[in-house]
Amino acid sequence: MTNEQITYKNENYPYQSEDTDKRKTVILIRDVYKSFGDNHVLNGFHMKLHEGENLVVMGKSGSGKSVMIKCLVGLMSPDRGYIEVMGKEIANLDRQTLDELRSDIGFLFQGSALYDSMTVRQNLEFPMRRHKEKLGVVQDTTPLVLEALENVGLAHTMDLMPAELSGGMKRRIALARTLILKPKIILYDEPTSGLDPITSKEIIELMRSIQKKYGTSSLIITHDVDCARVISERMILLVDGINYAEGSYAELSASKDPKVEAFFKK
Amino acid sequence: MLDLSVTKFVKSKLVEPIKHFFVQIGELSFFAGRFFKEVFTPPFEFKELLRQCYQMGNRSLVLVGVTGFIIGLVMTLQSRPTLIQFGAVSWMPNMTGISIVREIGPVITALICAGRIASGIGAELGSMRVTEQIDAMEVSGTNPFKYLVVTRILATTLMLPLLVVFGDLIALYGSALVENLKGDVSFQLYFNTVFDALSFGDVVPATIKSFFFGFVIGLVGCYKGYYSKKGTAGVGLAANTAVVMASLLVFVVDFIAVFVSDIFYEL
Numbered sequence: 251m252t253n254e255q256i257t258y259k260n261e262n263y264p265y266q267s268e269d270t271d272k273r274k275t276v277i278l279i280r281d282v283y284k285s286f287g288d289n290h291v292l293n294g295f296h297m298k299l300h301e302g303e304n305l306v307v308m309g310k311s312g313s314g315k316s317v318m319i320k321c322l323v324g325l326m327s328p329d330r331g332y333i334e335v336m337g338k339e340i341a342n343l344d345r346q347t348l349d350e351l352r353s354d355i356g357f358l359f360q361g362s363a364l365y366d367s368m369t370v371r372q373n374l375e376f377p378m379r380r381h382k383e384k385l386g387v388v389q390d391t392t393p394l395v396l397e398a399l400e401n402v403g404l405a406h407t408m409d410l411m412p413a414e415l416s417g418g419m420k421r422r423i424a425l426a427r428t429l430i431l432k433p434k435i436i437l438y439d440e441p442t443s444g445l446d447p448i449t450s451k452e453i454i455e456l457m458r459s460i461q462k463k464y465g466t467s468s469l470i471i472t473h474d475v476d477c478a479r480v481i482s483e484r485m486i487l488l489v490d491g492i493n494y495a496e497g498s499y500a501e502l503s504a505s506k507d508p509k510v511e512a513f514f515k516k
Numbered sequence: 517m518l519d520l521s522v523t524k525f526v527k528s529k530l531v532e533p534i535k536h537f538f539v540q541i542g543e544l545s546f547f548a549g550r551f552f553k554e555v556f557t558p559p560f561e562f563k564e565l566l567r568q569c570y571q572m573g574n575r576s577l578v579l580v581g582v583t584g585f586i587i588g589l590v591m592t593l594q595s596r597p598t599l600i601q602f603g604a605v606s607w608m609p610n611m612t613g614i615s616i617v618r619e620i621g622p623v624i625t626a627l628i629c630a631g632r633i634a635s636g637i638g639a640e641l642g643s644m645r646v647t648e649q650i651d652a653m654e655v656s657g658t659n660p661f662k663y664l665v666v667t668r669i670l671a672t673t674l675m676l677p678l679l680v681v682f683g684d685l686i687a688l689y690g691s692a693l694v695e696n697l698k699g700d701v702s703f704q705l706y707f708n709t710v711f712d713a714l715s716f717g718d719v720v721p722a723t724i725k726s727f728f729f730g731f732v733i734g735l736v737g738c739y740k741g742y743y744s745k746k747g748t749a750g751v752g753l754a755a756n757t758a759v760v761m762a763s764l765l766v767f768v769v770d771f772i773a774v775f776v777s778d779i780f781y782e783l
């Protein structure tokens with residue numbers, strides 16, 4: 251199942267190409283539909299993420315990007331379609347297997363989603379509460395917390411509350427929190443949204459260094475063209491609930507298709 | 517034409533709200549069902565439960581105390597002239613004692629907690645929902661329903677009876693103070709009379725009732741917050757509607773409780 255060729259049925263799919271990538275597929279989304287009442291958000295979306303790859307999915311705000319990655323981790327379930335993460339079909343998992351799988355998936359939420367009643371340290375310790383089997387018995391969490399915080403350059407904030415941090419710091423702490431369980435895949439939901447350009451650059455640099463250090467596969471959801479240019483190996487444009495176009499940044503930015511062009515216009 | 521607008525008016529002002537009301541009751545029952553399903557299965561979040569209990573008590577202790585004191589004071593001051601007229605002022609401790617312990621204490625405390633605790637929970641969980649903190653918990657392997665909802669409902673259920681006892685005692689103290697200053701009744705005599713007057717049948721139903729008050733307050737706060745709509749407006753709405761619904765349900769529970777305990781009296 252895992253390495254099976256995706257057959258796209260979107261007629262106006264300009265970059266339909268053979269999957270020449272020989273790396274293992276870690277995420278496979280096939281023909282996923284999701285609507286809320288009359289609001290048809292996803293209308294047959296396909297996607298494939300390979301091991302170690304940086305894939306960017308770009309789409310306008312409200313186009314269903316967040317819905318798509320929430321379906322990936324079972325926070326929402328699609329109306330129909332097939333979703334497989336690391337060889338396991340999400341829809342068929344019991345709670346425990348799903349939790350185990352989720353510990354291999356890091357999720358950076360759009361607004362950082364730090365627990366605001368807890369200190370930075372407690373925020374980072376929180377994912378360790380239920381994943382003892384993964385980390386073994388941890389007597390002292392301090393070294394792990396410290397390592398994660400040093401990765402994002404914020405070791406000194408350990409005892410602060412989220413309200414005392416700036417937006418960029420929160421985003422980095424959130425990133426440290428997703429890293430603490432050493433995930434194999436990281437899903438970034440608009441990692442640079444709401445940040446100024448300089449802080450955005452810092453976050454992007456951080457994402458790259460994390461990828462280098464841990465060799466994670468990354469799925470980056472964004473509407474930020476600069477972010478996509480710097481980080482993407484491959485891009486998918488999500489328009490009208492389908493993968494409207496797919497290719498490298500260079501290919502897509504040279505496209506003459508009006509809907510594709512609209513993304514890259516300054 | 518007129519006919520049409522009348523039906524429209526009836527529909528928007530009567531049919532829709534009633535439908536909405538029953539939908540809410542249905543959803544709330546489901547939510548309660550899920551609570552009972554999850555409260556008995558591990559893992560249990562004891563630490564969080566203790567923290568919640570402490571917070572609930574801490575948040576409303578002063579308010580309950582002050583209100584109780586004033587109610588006791590005012591009630592005694594206002595009924596004194598009438599009781600004097602009938603030459604029954606010596607019945608004051610019995611009267612205030614019974615009405616405070618059986619009805620006024622539990623209901624007033626519950627209403628204060630509906631205002632303070634249900635709205636607090638609604639806003640807190642609402643903002644956690646809106647900022648995706650609940651989703652973040654879910655993906656990090658902690659069941660947010662257990663961690664956030666079960667602990668809070670348990671905390672309100674356990675803490676409300678304690679707050680009621682505290683409120684009752686303060687209210688009685690307020691009443692005793694008036695009697696002491698105006699009627700030369702010693703505190704000891706006052707409280708002795710009150711405790712003599714109170715029977716098992718006064719205290720037990722009031723206590724059971726208080727547990728239920730606590731339960732509905734926690735339930736409504738959590739339900740409104742947990743399913744809060746997106747956006748900051750959603751958080752405000754969750755807090756707001758939580759207070760309204762919790763206060764309403766406090767009266768409904770009170771009515772049922774009085775009805776049921778009345779049946780037991782007859783037996």
Ligand SMILES: Nc1ncnc2c1ncn2[C@@H]1O[C@H](COP(=O)(O)OP(=O)(O)O)[C@@H](O)[C@H]1O
Nearest residue numbers: 286289291309310311312313314315316317318
């Ligand atoms: N829980 C939900 N209930 C109803 N509609 C939703 C829900 N979540 C998302 N939507 C709708 O789905 C669409 C896509 O939302 P989203 O995935 O958050 O967009 P974005 O691409 O900006 O992340 C929006 O129109 C939004 O209103």
Ligand SMILES: [Mg+2]
Nearest residue numbers: 315316360439
């Ligand atoms: Mg989004």
